[in-house]
Structures are given as C-alpha cells and as structure tokens.
Amino acid sequence: MVRLEKVVLQGFKSFKRPTSMAFPSNFAVVTGPNGCGKSNVGDSISFVLGKTSPKHLRAKKAQDLIFHGSKNKKPSDYAKVNLMFSNGSKVLPFDEKEISVSRRLNKAGISSYKLNGKISTRQRILDIFIQARMNPGGHNMIRQGDVTKVIEMNPVERREVIDEISGIKEYDEKRNHALKQLEKVEEKVREAEIILEQKEEIIEKMRKDRDSALEYRNLTNELELVKSTIVWKEFTSSEKNIGSLEKNIEEKEGGLEKLEKEIKGIDREMEEKDREMESLMKEVMKKDQVEITKKISKIESSLDSKENLIRSNEREIERLTEMVKNLSTMKGTPDHLKPVLELKGVHGFVKDLIIVPDKYRVSAEVAGGTHMNDIVVDTLGTAIHCVKYLKEEKIGRARFLPLDKIRSSPKPSLPQGTLGWLSELIHHDREYIPVVEYVFGRTACVNDIDKAKKIAEKNRIRMVTIDGDIFETSGAVFGGHYIRQAKPETKKYLKEKEKLDEENHILRMEIEELKEKLKEMRKGVKETGTFDFERKRAKIKEEIEALRDKRSGTYDKRMNLQEELNRFKINKARYEANFDNLRIQWEEHKKTWKSLENKEIYQKKSVSSLKDREKEILESISSIGPVNLKAIEEFEILYEEFEEFRERVEKISEEKESVIKSITEIENRKREVFMQTLEDMGKLFKKIYSDLTKGEAELGLDDPMDINSGLLISAQPPNKKLLYIDAMSGGEKVLTALAFLFTIQRYKPSPFYLLDEIDAALDRPNTRRVVDMIKSQSKDVQFIIISHNNEMVKAADIVYGISMEDGESKVMGLKLPEN
Structure with missing residues (x-):
C-alpha cells in the first residue's frame, strides 16, 4: 500500500524555511490556532498532486503561493514542496521503495516537477498518481467548506457526485461524441435524401424517355420483321405464281396447237364438201331448172x-x-367499295378527283400507289361513319382522307433540275389541295433516273421519274419496266x-x-x-353447215383459249415486273431477315394481316413522338449511378441506426453502472451512518426510473423520524454529510485521506463519534487531519502544532503515547 511518509515545504505560503513533517503512523493531526497556517499544509499536498488553479489553493494568483515576506523577513524567490511516498507494494510503477515527487513555482508563475530528483511533466506525475487513486480533485481530500458544500448542494448536484464516483462521465463523453456523430450522420442523411429525391425525379423522367425509346426500338424491330416477312411472302408467292403461270401457258399453248390442227382438218372437209356441191351444180346446169336453182x-x-x-x-x-x-x-377501282361512294359526305376515290396530264400519268400512278384508291370524305365524323359501315356490312377495309383533318408535312426546298413538285403538276379542284398535298406534296418529278441520281447525291427528298422509277428518302430505289395501263x-x-x-x-x-x-x-x-336434186344439194349444204358450226365452235374455243393464254401472259408479265421489284427488296431485307427472331410466328400469318399490323405499328410509332434512342444507354448508366448512390444512402442510414444503437447501448450501460454504484454506495452509507449514530440512513433517486433525477439523502437518528438532509438540524446535517463523504472515500479507497476541519461544526458527542470512526479506520488507512478540536488531537498518534511568528509558520511535532 502506498503511504505519504513525509512533506517538506520551503517558501510555500507561510512556510519560508524548509519545514519537514513526517507521518510514521496512520492517524496524524495538524493543529494550531486560527490563522497560523495549518491549512497551508493541506494546500501544499494538493499543490504537488497537480492542482493548477490558485483559487482551489486559497490564493488569488500563482505568485501568492510564494512566501511574500514580513517586516523582518524577505520574501522567497520560489515555493517548493516535496512529498515522499513509500512504494513497498509496488503500486506505483517503480522499483524503488520510496518515491519523491516535488513541485517548484517561481515568481514568473512557472512550475516545474521532479520525480525522484529528475525533471518530469505534470501529466506524467498525474498519470502515476492516478494509478494509486490519488488526484488533485479527489474525494480523499476534504477541504474546509466541503462538508458545507454537500449540505448546500441541491439533489441534482449530489447526484452528479455519484456520476463522478461511478465513472459514467466516460459514458457521457461517449454519448456526447456519439450524439455529435449522429448529428453529422443525420445531416448527411438529410443531404443524401434530398439528392436521392432529386435523382429519383431525374430517373423517373429518364425512365419515361427510356421506355419510349425501348417501345420505339421494339416497334421498329417488329416493323422490320413485318416488312421483311411481307417481302419474303410476296417474293416467294410471286415466284410460285410465275412458275404456275408458265405451266398454264405451256398447257394453253398445247391446247391451242391442237385446236389449230382440228380447224385445219375441218377446213379440209369443208373444201371437199364444196367440191361436191360444185359437181352437183354442174349437173343441175345441164337441166331446165337452172334459173330457180340459182x-x-x-x-x-x-x-x-x-x-x-x-x-x-x-x-x-x-x-x-x-x-x-x-x-x-x-x-383499279375496288368494286366492293362502290357502295361507300353513295354515303353522304363522300367525295370519291383520289384517282377520280384528279386530272393527270398524260406526260405525268405514270409518275402519278407510281408515286400515289395505293393512295389512289383512298376515299376522300368531308369530315372526320364521315370517315368514322364509313368505317362503321364497312364493319357492319362486312365489305372490307379502306383508307379515308377527311378534308377537315388531313394535313401534309412542310415541304423542303425544291432542288434544281426537277420538273416540280408532283402536286403542282396535277390538276384538281381547290378544295382537294390538302389531299393532293398529302399524297403527292413531298414527291418531286424528274425527267429520268440519271437526273434523279445527281439530285440524290446532294438532296434527301422523294423523287419519281417520268418512267415511274422511285427514289425514297430512306435511300431505297424502286424501278424497272412499268406496264402502263391502257387509257380508259x-x-x-x-x-x-x-x-x-x-x-x-x-x-x-x-x-x-x-x-x-x-x-x-x-x-x-x-x-x-327437181326435188331429188334439191334434196342432195340440201344434204351437202347441211353437212357444210354442220362443218361450219363445228369450225365455228372450235374457233370460239381457240379464241377463248387464246384470250386465256393472253391473260396468263399479261399476268405473267405483271408478276415478272413486280417480281423484279420484290427481288430487289428481298435482297435488301435478306441479310437482316436471317438475324431476326420469331420469324416463324409471322411466317404463319397472311400478307393482309401483316400489312394491317404494319399499319398499326406505324401508327404506334407516330403516336410515340420524338424519341431519344440514346436514352436507353443513358438511363442504364444513370440508373447504375443512382443505385450506387442509393446504396451509399442506405449505408449512411445504417450508420445512423448503428450510432443510435450505440447511444442506446451507452445509455443502458451507463444506467447499469450508475445503479450498481448507487446500490453499493447506499449499502456503505447505511453502515457508516449506523456506525456514527446508531441510526438508519439511505440514498435514493428522486425518480427511480431516471438516473438524471436528483439524489435524495435521508437519515433517521436514534429515536427520531426519517428526514431528508435538507430538513435536518445543523448538527444532523453535518454528521449526515460526513457520513456521505466517508462513504465516497470508502467506495473508492485512497492511500491517504486529508481532512481539513471537518469537525468544526460538530458538538463534542458527535466529534467523539467521528474520532472513534477515524481511529478505527486508521488501522488500515492513513488519515492526516487538520483540526483544533481537543478530542481529535487527543486521539491522534502524532500531532504537529503550527504557530505563527513574524508572518512565518513554524512546526512542532509531538508523538503521543498509545492509550
């Protein structure tokens, strides 16, 4: 156990000359009249233990701790105090059995420390003392007024003493640190959530653009598939039809050859009958009935x-x-649609409402295409009525152009070298301008394909040549031999x-x-x-007539067969002309066709249903509006960044939850430590108060559920009722406060205790009780008591008397015999 063996003072306060005070026993009393400087002994010990505030050493400034002289004595240049400790139990981290710690203060207010004669730092001294539970503000040193302070404390201030004793200040520091951290984290979370909300708004906008782009891409992919399938089906169908027509033509030509032979045979028979008739006529000429026969x-x-x-x-x-x-x-008039022309508000087919100069007729037919059979109506309502009529009557389908709604896109500038916009080369009534502009307005007419090629190199417009070759804005070119329809x-x-x-x-x-x-x-x-002659002639004539009828029937068959053959050849020519276009289109689609998916599904559909689907897709694409295809890639990049940021936000939120959990754990641990300390100190307080007064006492919280509530100190002296300390008499308050202070000291034992005039307010019986307790405790613990109470002095093992001469304190030691 560490003990304070000696105190040596020089120039400290009222002690000018080196003054040594040894403490060989555990119960020492420093006594003397008021103002002699006995409390300066306690201040000197606090001075070495590390007290820095002059106020706590009962001085206004540091220089006041140096002996300031008197009339006959010069002031000291410095103040120095040396404490000697025994270290037999090696509590202090040194091998030496005795440890010397000194502190020196010069007039400049500069302190220096020495440890075993070697210069050291205050912090190192404090670190060493703390290991032996000695510190400058410790409860092992009860100074003048400390008892009164306990009495005057409010319940919260007394509870704060328990806080200090239990060490929960460490938890408060951790909690405060965690709260600051939580505040920072919450700020991060708020900022992150604001940014996250902004990013979510951007993501949602980008998502719409991305969805539109995806829909557009899917539709265009499907459109390519549908178009390719249509071309493939029409190409293969045309190829089959041409083969079938060639076979039919071959059959018809064979039949025609057979009929030709049959007709020639009939002609030979008729010639023979004519010769018979001629011979008969010669015989008649020899007779009298020549004239009537003629x-x-x-x-x-x-x-x-x-x-x-x-x-x-x-x-x-x-x-x-x-x-x-x-x-x-x-x-090309669709006969099945003619009933629609009778409905109110229907103007007619496009081709019937325009007059095309013969020079541009092929250009108009090719450029207009299927639009030539579009039906022009006055209003959108009429168009809808016509559509419903077609559905109800199950007649078919048609495209309607309402004059009040149909609009064409703005024309680009007309390149040099063209003949003009086709819409301006066609004659029509003024009311049909919107329709003509819609069908022909963006198609320029040029002389020939070479001229169109030169224009296409610098301009991206739709062109049609006089011969019917088409240059599309996409770059596609359709042309070849055009079978011109006869003029009606x-x-x-x-x-x-x-x-x-x-x-x-x-x-x-x-x-x-x-x-x-x-x-x-x-x-x-x-x-x-002449009847016999006439009979023969009539028979030959009848045979000739029969042959003639036979020849006529055979000839009719030949003519019909020839017409069929011509029709087949015309159809074949048409198919071959269309086949060339289809072959060119198929070559364009062939490469992409191989890489397209789901071809099998579309191959099973009819061309009409595919064309209907093509129209639906084009309408859907048109309804989407402008599309940013880069939005798909941009969305993926932005969404990935958004997800990364959201993960960071989640981590920050997790960090926040972790801090909150940490604070909760700190609070729980703090409560556990505090309540355990309070419980242990309550038991000690009860015993110490009982030893002092034979009465009952206890410690408790104002609100047992709140460790931040006030500490209530209550006691019940013998033959009296239980009272809180604030309601007790003066002596009872002092005795109760001392019991509380002794409890603190007992809870955290220290190598020595310095008690400065703790008995000043006690009467003799109560002083005797305190003395007896200290005497009993001094068997195990060292007490240095500053007092001028006779009961205390008489009980001490060693007494130092302090006197004052010419402003300087002097010491006289007296070791009392054991009783």
Missing part, C-alpha cells in the same frame, strides 16, 4: 352471209364487253357494242324475210320435179 342458192348464200355476220358481231360484242370489264379492272375508253366501246346490237337486229329481220322467200321457192321446186 335463185335459191343466192338466197341461201345471202342467209349464210347474214348469219355469219351476226355471229361475227356477237363475237365482237362479247369482246367489247370483256374489254369494258378489263378496262374497269385495269383502272369505255364510252367508245359501249357505243360500238350498241351499234353492233342494232345491226344484228336488222340482220335477223332480213334473215326472217329471206327464209320465208326460200320456203316459197322450195315449194316451186317440188312441183317442177
């Missing part, structure tokens, strides 16, 4: 001629009827048909008259005896 032959010949003419006219009428029908088909002349053919019908009517009337006349003449032949 007349009959002439009438019969006339009949044959007229009947042949009727048959010829009928064939021509049939041909004209077919021509009118073919012309209607070539014009339906009225002319209908007039010719009516004329032939009228001619046939007259011929039939003439034939009837001739037949009546022939009938009369044949009666005359029977009467004149």
Whole structure:
C-alpha cells in the first residue's frame, strides 16, 4: 500500500524555511490556532498532486503561493514542496521503495516537477498518481467548506457526485461524441435524401424517355420483321405464281396447237364438201331448172352471209364487253367499295378527283400507289361513319382522307433540275389541295433516273421519274419496266357494242324475210320435179353447215383459249415486273431477315394481316413522338449511378441506426453502472451512518426510473423520524454529510485521506463519534487531519502544532503515547 511518509515545504505560503513533517503512523493531526497556517499544509499536498488553479489553493494568483515576506523577513524567490511516498507494494510503477515527487513555482508563475530528483511533466506525475487513486480533485481530500458544500448542494448536484464516483462521465463523453456523430450522420442523411429525391425525379423522367425509346426500338424491330416477312411472302408467292403461270401457258399453248390442227382438218372437209356441191351444180346446169336453182342458192348464200355476220358481231360484242370489264379492272377501282361512294359526305376515290396530264400519268400512278384508291370524305365524323359501315356490312377495309383533318408535312426546298413538285403538276379542284398535298406534296418529278441520281447525291427528298422509277428518302430505289395501263375508253366501246346490237337486229329481220322467200321457192321446186336434186344439194349444204358450226365452235374455243393464254401472259408479265421489284427488296431485307427472331410466328400469318399490323405499328410509332434512342444507354448508366448512390444512402442510414444503437447501448450501460454504484454506495452509507449514530440512513433517486433525477439523502437518528438532509438540524446535517463523504472515500479507497476541519461544526458527542470512526479506520488507512478540536488531537498518534511568528509558520511535532 502506498503511504505519504513525509512533506517538506520551503517558501510555500507561510512556510519560508524548509519545514519537514513526517507521518510514521496512520492517524496524524495538524493543529494550531486560527490563522497560523495549518491549512497551508493541506494546500501544499494538493499543490504537488497537480492542482493548477490558485483559487482551489486559497490564493488569488500563482505568485501568492510564494512566501511574500514580513517586516523582518524577505520574501522567497520560489515555493517548493516535496512529498515522499513509500512504494513497498509496488503500486506505483517503480522499483524503488520510496518515491519523491516535488513541485517548484517561481515568481514568473512557472512550475516545474521532479520525480525522484529528475525533471518530469505534470501529466506524467498525474498519470502515476492516478494509478494509486490519488488526484488533485479527489474525494480523499476534504477541504474546509466541503462538508458545507454537500449540505448546500441541491439533489441534482449530489447526484452528479455519484456520476463522478461511478465513472459514467466516460459514458457521457461517449454519448456526447456519439450524439455529435449522429448529428453529422443525420445531416448527411438529410443531404443524401434530398439528392436521392432529386435523382429519383431525374430517373423517373429518364425512365419515361427510356421506355419510349425501348417501345420505339421494339416497334421498329417488329416493323422490320413485318416488312421483311411481307417481302419474303410476296417474293416467294410471286415466284410460285410465275412458275404456275408458265405451266398454264405451256398447257394453253398445247391446247391451242391442237385446236389449230382440228380447224385445219375441218377446213379440209369443208373444201371437199364444196367440191361436191360444185359437181352437183354442174349437173343441175345441164337441166331446165337452172334459173330457180340459182335463185335459191343466192338466197341461201345471202342467209349464210347474214348469219355469219351476226355471229361475227356477237363475237365482237362479247369482246367489247370483256374489254369494258378489263378496262374497269385495269383502272383499279375496288368494286366492293362502290357502295361507300353513295354515303353522304363522300367525295370519291383520289384517282377520280384528279386530272393527270398524260406526260405525268405514270409518275402519278407510281408515286400515289395505293393512295389512289383512298376515299376522300368531308369530315372526320364521315370517315368514322364509313368505317362503321364497312364493319357492319362486312365489305372490307379502306383508307379515308377527311378534308377537315388531313394535313401534309412542310415541304423542303425544291432542288434544281426537277420538273416540280408532283402536286403542282396535277390538276384538281381547290378544295382537294390538302389531299393532293398529302399524297403527292413531298414527291418531286424528274425527267429520268440519271437526273434523279445527281439530285440524290446532294438532296434527301422523294423523287419519281417520268418512267415511274422511285427514289425514297430512306435511300431505297424502286424501278424497272412499268406496264402502263391502257387509257380508259369505255364510252367508245359501249357505243360500238350498241351499234353492233342494232345491226344484228336488222340482220335477223332480213334473215326472217329471206327464209320465208326460200320456203316459197322450195315449194316451186317440188312441183317442177327437181326435188331429188334439191334434196342432195340440201344434204351437202347441211353437212357444210354442220362443218361450219363445228369450225365455228372450235374457233370460239381457240379464241377463248387464246384470250386465256393472253391473260396468263399479261399476268405473267405483271408478276415478272413486280417480281423484279420484290427481288430487289428481298435482297435488301435478306441479310437482316436471317438475324431476326420469331420469324416463324409471322411466317404463319397472311400478307393482309401483316400489312394491317404494319399499319398499326406505324401508327404506334407516330403516336410515340420524338424519341431519344440514346436514352436507353443513358438511363442504364444513370440508373447504375443512382443505385450506387442509393446504396451509399442506405449505408449512411445504417450508420445512423448503428450510432443510435450505440447511444442506446451507452445509455443502458451507463444506467447499469450508475445503479450498481448507487446500490453499493447506499449499502456503505447505511453502515457508516449506523456506525456514527446508531441510526438508519439511505440514498435514493428522486425518480427511480431516471438516473438524471436528483439524489435524495435521508437519515433517521436514534429515536427520531426519517428526514431528508435538507430538513435536518445543523448538527444532523453535518454528521449526515460526513457520513456521505466517508462513504465516497470508502467506495473508492485512497492511500491517504486529508481532512481539513471537518469537525468544526460538530458538538463534542458527535466529534467523539467521528474520532472513534477515524481511529478505527486508521488501522488500515492513513488519515492526516487538520483540526483544533481537543478530542481529535487527543486521539491522534502524532500531532504537529503550527504557530505563527513574524508572518512565518513554524512546526512542532509531538508523538503521543498509545492509550
């Protein structure tokens, strides 16, 4: 155990000369009259232990701690105090059994420390003393007024003493540090959440752009797939159709050759019958009935001629009827849509509302394409009504152009070298300007493909040549031989048909008259005896007529077969012309077609359904509006940054939760330590008070659930009721306060205790009680007591008397015999 063995003072306060005070026993009393300087002994010990504030050493400034002289004595140049400690138990971290610690203060206010005669620092001295539970502000040193302070403290201030004793100040420091950290973290969280919210707004906007771009990309991919599938199906279908047509043409040509041979055979038979008739006529010429026979032959010949003419006219009428029908088909008017033209507000097909100069007719047909069969209506409402009508009647589908809604895109500047915008080369009524501009407005007309090529090198516009070659803005070129449709002349053919019908009517009337006349003449032949001759002639004639009818039927078959053959050849030519375009288109799509997915699904669909889907996709793309395709990549980059930032925010939030958890743990641990200290000190206080007074006492919180509430000190002296310290009498307060201070000292034992006039306010019986306790405790602990109470002096093992002479304190030591 560490003990304070000796104190040596020089120039410290009232001690001018070197003054040594040894403490060989555990109960020493320093006594003397008031003002003799005995409390300066306690100040000197505090001075060496590290007290820095002059106020705590009962001085106004540091220089006041140096002996200031008197009338006959000079002031000292410095103040010096040396403390000697025994270190037999090696509590202090030294091998020496005795440790010397000194402090010197000069007039400049500069202190210096020495440890075993070697210069040291105050901090090192403090670190060494703290190991032995000695510190300048420790409760092992009760100075003048400390008892009164305890009495005058409010409950919260007394509780703060428990805080200090329990060491929870360390937890408060940790909590305060954690609270500061929490404040910083919360600020980070607030800032991060604001930034995160802003980023979320940006992300949501970018997400919409990204979704639009993805939808656009998916639609364009599907559009490419649909277009490629349409081209593939039309290309393969056209290829098959051409093969089928070639086979049909070959069959028809074979049939035609066979019919030609049959007709030639019939012609030979007819020639033979004609020779027979000629021979018969020669015989008749030898007889008398030549004249009547000639007349009959002439009438019969006339009949044959007229009947042949009727048959010829009928064939021509049939041909004209077919021509009118073919012309209607070539014009491209969808017959199934004609009922729509009868509805109110419908103006007609585009092709019927414009007049195209013959020079530009091919250009207009190619540039207009399917738009030529678009139906022009007055309003959007009419268009919707027509669509509903087509659905209800299940007629088909059509594209309608409402005059009140249809608008064309602004035209670019017209390049030099063109013939003009096609819309300006076509004639039409003013009310159809929006329609014509919509269909033809952005297509320029040029002379030939070479001219178009030169213009395309510097300009990106849609062009059509006089021959029908198309230059698209995408860069695609469509062209080749264009089969020009015949100019419709339906009225002319209908007039010719009516004329032939009228001619046939007259011929039939003439034939009837001739037949009546022939009938009369044949009666005359029977009467004149030339009946046998006439019978033979009629039989040959009948055979000739039969052959003629057979030839006519065969010829009709040949004509029909020829027409079919011509139709097949025309269709083949059309397919071949379209096939070239399709082949060019297929070559363009072929590369991408191989890499496209889900081809099988679209290959199963019809061309019409694919074209409907193509239209739907184009409408969807149009409805999307402007698209930033870079938004997909930009969104991914921004979203990745956003996720990284959100993870950082989450980590900050986790850090915040960790700090809050740490604060909670600190508070819980603080409460545990405090309550344990309070419980242990309560037991000690109860015992010490009982030893002093034989009464009961206890320590408790004003609010047991709140460790920050006030500390209540209550005591019950013998034969009295339990009172709080604030309600006790003066002596009871002092005794209770001493019991509290002794409890503190006992809870955290120190190598020695310095008690300065703790008995000043006690009466003799109570002083005796305190003396007895100190005497009892001094067996184990060292007490240095400053007092002028006789009871205290008499009980001490060694007494130092302090006196004052000419402003200087002097010491006289006296060791008392053991009782």
